[in-house]
Amino acid sequence: MPYIPHTSDDVQAMLDTIGAASIEDLFDEIPAHLKAGQLEKLPDGLSEMEATARMAARAKQDEGAQCFIGAGAYEHHIPAAVWELATRGEFYTAYTPYQAEASQGTLQVIYEYQSMIAHLTGMDVSNASVYDGASGLGEAVLMALRANRKSKSHRVLMPQTVNPLYRSATHAVVHNQGVEIVEVPFCSEQGTTLLESLKQYEGEDYAALVIAQPNFFGSLEDVDALTNWAQANGMLAIAVVNPTSLALLKPPGQWGDNGVDIVVGEGQPLGVPLSSGGPYFGFMCCAQKHVRQMPGRIIGCTVDLEGKRGFTLTLQAREQHIRRSKATSNICTNQGLAMTAATIYMSLLGPDGLASVAGHCHVNTQLLAEKLCAIAGVKKVFSAPTFHEVVIELPKAAAPVLAALAQKNILAGISLAQDYAMPNAILVCVTETKTEQDLDAYAQALAAVLAEVSA
Amino acid sequence: MNVNSLIFELSHQGRAASAQAPKPVSEDKLGAIPAHLRRQEKPALPQVSEMQVVRHYTNLSTKNFAIDKQFYPLGSCTMKYNPRGANRAAMLPGFLQRHPLAPESHSQGFLACLFDLQEFLKEVTGMKGVSLTPMAGAQGEFAGVAMIRAYHEARGDEARTEILVPQAAHGTNPATAVMCGYKVREVPVNDEGDVDLEALKAACGPNTAGLMMTNPSTCGVFEREIEAIARAVHEAGGLLYYDGANLNAILGKVRPGDMGFDVIHMNLHKTFATPHGGGGPGAGPVGVSERLLPYLPTPMAGKTDDGYKWLGEETLPETIGRLSAFMGNAGVLLRAYFYAIVLGREGMIRVGEYSTLAANYLLKRLQDVGCTAAYPDRRASHEFILTFAKEAKAYGVSAMDMAKRLLDYNQHAPTTYFPLLVPECFLIEPTETEAKEALDEFVDAMENIMREAKESPELLHGAPYTQPVRRLDDVKAARELDLVWRK
Numbered sequence: 001m002p003y004i005p006h007t008s009d010d011v012q013a014m015l016d017t018i019g020a021a022s023i024e025d026l027f028d029e030i031p032a033h034l035k036a037g038q039l040e041k042l043p044d045g046l047s048e049m050e051a052t053a054r055m056a057a058r059a060k061q062d063e064g065a066q067c068f069i070g071a072g073a074y075e076h077h078i079p080a081a082v083w084e085l086a087t088r089g090e091f092y093t094a095y096t097p098y099q100a101e102a103s104q105g106t107l108q109v110i111y112e113y114q115s116m117i118a119h120l121t122g123m124d125v126s127n128a129s130v131y132d133g134a135s136g137l138g139e140a141v142l143m144a145l146r147a148n149r150k151s152k153s154h155r156v157l158m159p160q161t162v163n164p165l166y167r168s169a170t171h172a173v174v175h176n177q178g179v180e181i182v183e184v185p186f187c188s189e190q191g192t193t194l195l196e197s198l199k200q201y202e203g204e205d206y207a208a209l210v211i212a213q214p215n216f217f218g219s220l221e222d223v224d225a226l227t228n229w230a231q232a233n234g235m236l237a238i239a240v241v242n243p244t245s246l247a248l249l250k251p252p253g254q255w256g257d258n259g260v261d262i263v264v265g266e267g268q269p270l271g272v273p274l275s276s277g278g279p280y281f282g283f284m285c286c287a288q289k290h291v292r293q294m295p296g297r298i299i300g301c302t303v304d305l306e307g308k309r310g311f312t313l314t315l316q317a318r319e320q321h322i323r324r325s326k327a328t329s330n331i332c333t334n335q336g337l338a339m340t341a342a343t344i345y346m347s348l349l350g351p352d353g354l355a356s357v358a359g360h361c362h363v364n365t366q367l368l369a370e371k372l373c374a375i376a377g378v379k380k381v382f383s384a385p386t387f388h389e390v391v392i393e394l395p396k397a398a399a400p401v402l403a404a405l406a407q408k409n410i411l412a413g414i415s416l417a418q419d420y421a422m423p424n425a426i427l428v429c430v431t432e433t434k435t436e437q438d439l440d441a442y443a444q445a446l447a448a449v450l451a452e453v454s455a
Numbered sequence: 456m457n458v459n460s461l462i463f464e465l466s467h468q469g470r471a472a473s474a475q476a477p478k479p480v481s482e483d484k485l486g487a488i489p490a491h492l493r494r495q496e497k498p499a500l501p502q503v504s505e506m507q508v509v510r511h512y513t514n515l516s517t518k519n520f521a522i523d524k525q526f527y528p529l530g531s532c533t534m535k536y537n538p539r540g541a542n543r544a545a546m547l548p549g550f551l552q553r554h555p556l557a558p559e560s561h562s563q564g565f566l567a568c569l570f571d572l573q574e575f576l577k578e579v580t581g582m583k584g585v586s587l588t589p590m591a592g593a594q595g596e597f598a599g600v601a602m603i604r605a606y607h608e609a610r611g612d613e614a615r616t617e618i619l620v621p622q623a624a625h626g627t628n629p630a631t632a633v634m635c636g637y638k639v640r641e642v643p644v645n646d647e648g649d650v651d652l653e654a655l656k657a658a659c660g661p662n663t664a665g666l667m668m669t670n671p672s673t674c675g676v677f678e679r680e681i682e683a684i685a686r687a688v689h690e691a692g693g694l695l696y697y698d699g700a701n702l703n704a705i706l707g708k709v710r711p712g713d714m715g716f717d718v719i720h721m722n723l724h725k726t727f728a729t730p731h732g733g734g735g736p737g738a739g740p741v742g743v744s745e746r747l748l749p750y751l752p753t754p755m756a757g758k759t760d761d762g763y764k765w766l767g768e769e770t771l772p773e774t775i776g777r778l779s780a781f782m783g784n785a786g787v788l789l790r791a792y793f794y795a796i797v798l799g800r801e802g803m804i805r806v807g808e809y810s811t812l813a814a815n816y817l818l819k820r821l822q823d824v825g826c827t828a829a830y831p832d833r834r835a836s837h838e839f840i841l842t843f844a845k846e847a848k849a850y851g852v853s854a855m856d857m858a859k860r861l862l863d864y865n866q867h868a869p870t871t872y873f874p875l876l877v878p879e880c881f882l883i884e885p886t887e888t889e890a891k892e893a894l895d896e897f898v899d900a901m902e903n904i905m906r907e908a909k910e911s912p913e914l915l916h917g918a919p920y921t922q923p924v925r926r927l928d929d930v931k932a933a934r935e936l937d938l939v940w941r942k
Contacts, residue, residue, distance in 0.1 A: 178636065301937040324639075353472070
């Protein structure tokens with residue numbers, strides 16, 4: 001019996017102890033007509049070898065493409081040590097660290113994680129992570145409504161330059177509580193959110209403004225001006241940031257005159273593989289004054305009976321297992337394993353290594369954009385400087401071009417037709433994993449496909 | 456190296472694991488980024504060598520209890536063996552390297568696994584549709600209650616403002632109902648661990664949006680009146696939500712769909728043996744009855760003659776939407792799929808059977824060494840409750856003291872003080888993957904601790920003695936918040 005250790009002698013001895021004649025007798029409190037039959041539609045079990053072979057064949061089907069898609073998930077080199085350590089059984093198969101004395105490994109890792117993320121974002125405090133960046137933004141919006149005591153509104157300003165998938169998840173998380181997300185248009189020339197377009201909201205009550213840096217188009221927003229505008233107008237500023245970029249870009253804790261109030265983002269670029277979208281983790285930080293409104297698990301440093309340093313869950317009075325219906329959120333998970341991987345990744349890269357990764361991403365993206373724009377009819381859509389993504393306009397509809405490139409095993413970006421009604425535009429990303437030959441191969445393939453595909 | 460150091464305390468200016476980063480980029484190549492948007496000071500990340508990192512985190516890992524090391528009888532947490540084969544399969548390069556927005560042409564293998572898992576979970580739970588996207592049990596609960604809300608709203612039934620929750624429920628149930636904009640009304644539980652049916656009937660009415668419950672309940676017993684409960688809620692126009700926290704008890708034996716539940720979530724990190732990872736990631740797929748099919752969260756995997764497809768808002772216009780940027784905790788779903796196909800039909804049925812056998816055996820043996828069952832006249836499900844109210848009164852030892860002492864016997868403590876309605880309790884769940892000898896060792900430890908409680912209670916007050924730290928000062932942790940290391 002896979003994963004069940006009992007011999008028939010064991011089973012008999014256990015039944016004898018219980019005083020039951022059969023295992024079936026142990027289900028005698030369940031009405032007989034409710035019992036499931038033989039589950040005929042389910043397949044027979046496989047051995048590990050057979051199951052592995054099936055999954056290996058399927059994994060193989062999806063393998064081998066050159067990926068230039070970003071849009072919230074980024075391909076980076078992951079040091080071998082990261083997952084060799086993270087999948088050690090002591091991390092992989094441990095439970096949530098409620099028994100602190102028996103969980104000091106996990107607890108210290110989380111404390112180190114919180115410290116690294118707080119330093120990276122320039123914020124006072126961090127939680128132990130949430131599900132992912134998108135749902136984390138939903139939690140941040142709810143947190144801002146609680147934390148902004150001056151605002152009586154249930155409205156939050158959300159620029160359209162925020163990742164559409166994040167906006168969609170945020171809506172799903174918050175709308176049942178009567179929260180209204182008001183979308184702010186962007187400048188079609190620069191691809192950023194301008195102060196002029198925010199003027200119309202001045203003098204009205206909004207709880208928060210969301211600021212993405214870099215934004216979904218890869219463009220860099222004028223974060224100081226946006227943060228100051230939000231806070232001058234009685235709103236909290238919520239930053240959505242890419243953690244790799246923070247090795248080069250001003251941390252949200254220093255945006256504007258006072259820094260932002262809440263920071264969230266997708267932690268995946270920090271050592272977590274693309275893996276079809278998860279498990280990733282969302283990071284979440286805030287200013288000290290808001291810490292009691294932060295959702296999710298938080299670890300604190302303390303001492304034991306003998307005065308020795310140790311780590312434990314703290315501020316649990318915010319959480320569902322204590323506060324039930326009065327909790328800050330229903331969340332009980334942090335994405336512990338992915339967060340552990342990120343902590344190891346950040347330790348291995350250090351400040352200079354991460355800056356170097358970020359630098360190569362930026363330089364490679366500029367280089368690809370140049371190469372693509374050398375093709376007739378191909379050009380950059382927006383004028384604002386970008387980090388490691390860029391919107392490129394093709395002389396033809398994007399969808400068939402992307403499909404044709406995919407046939408050549410180049411995943412050349414994503415189309416902006418659906419979300420932005422820009423049928424010819426694609427969002428492209430390059431990270432440190434690509435060589436100049438890779439970029440040339442992309443440009444040549446695009447030129448060839450554009451020549452083939454009919455308008 | 457001092458194994459108690461923080462990684463930051465090992466850091467030295469200028470040290471680096473230099474094999475892991477590309478060569479530095481010269482400053483002139485970064486000129487496109489405006490100076491006022493640049494970072495001025497380096498972030499205070501550690502500067503350490505690769506071996507220092509490996510040694511530090513290896514040493515930290517050894518300070519954890521883990522299923523791979525110890526018996527872990529946490530009630531309602533289903534700490535069963537996490538097959539290594541599932542991990543290897545989910546970490547195959549084709550799965551790891553696949554971008555979540557890769558086109559369907561480059562996603563057929565992944566989509567096939569998801570589609571098969573959806574079908575498998577439908578059959579084993581008796582539901583009509585399954586969506587895999589929720590990233591944890593609590594998010595599955597959120598999706599479930601949001602679907603209940605969407606259903607009532609689509610019918611113009613705006614008066615339903617209340618979710619009923621049994622008193623013994625997990626904290627996530629009331630917290631979830633509030634996140635979905637509902638008021639929470641608690642329903643009492645009777646002395647035998649069943650929902651008080653008369654009180655439930657009295658609570659049901661035109662305001663009732665639904666009832667959230669776990670079965671077997673958090674009291675570790677099968678809710679015998681489940682059909683009457685379902686009838687009462689349905690007759691009032693409400694829907695029935697199944698919290699799958701305890702699905703392991705009945706997997707393959709009873710299907711939530713057959714009990715009358717309209718919507719369920721499953722905890723794959725419990726029932727389908729994916730790892731807990733020190734607090735996540737989990738996965739909390741939802742299953743629904745016919746009438747909630749239109750509201751399932753997206754994306755889902757679909758199958759056509761042209762191969763597998765993503766199903767999004769175009770195919771499910773009434774969906775409650777997207778709960779994450781992409782496809783939930785995809786890697787967890789792959790691990791669960793591996794587990795499902797290894798166990799297959801017979802294996803599914805065995806899960807419920809052998810987890811129930813283990814629990815009833817352990818309960819009987821613990822009663823024989825003097826422990827008190829909270830519900831002595833009931834069959835244990837896959838878990839059961841002991842109460843130490845008597846020992847607390849007689850010897851001044853708490854359930855917490857006993858839990859901490861268990862760590863000294865190299866046994867992870869059971870869930871303590873939950874459910875809240877049983878005083879000084881342990882909620883114990885051994886799972887089907889523990890050998891009889893492991894259960895017997897736990898009984899031996901408990902027998903010793905019961906004796907120690909009587910003979911030397913002060914010993915228990917000071918426990919544990921053998922762990923990396925003694926009991927921690929939680930009050931100091933909360934009053935003098937230290938959440939971030941600073942130089």
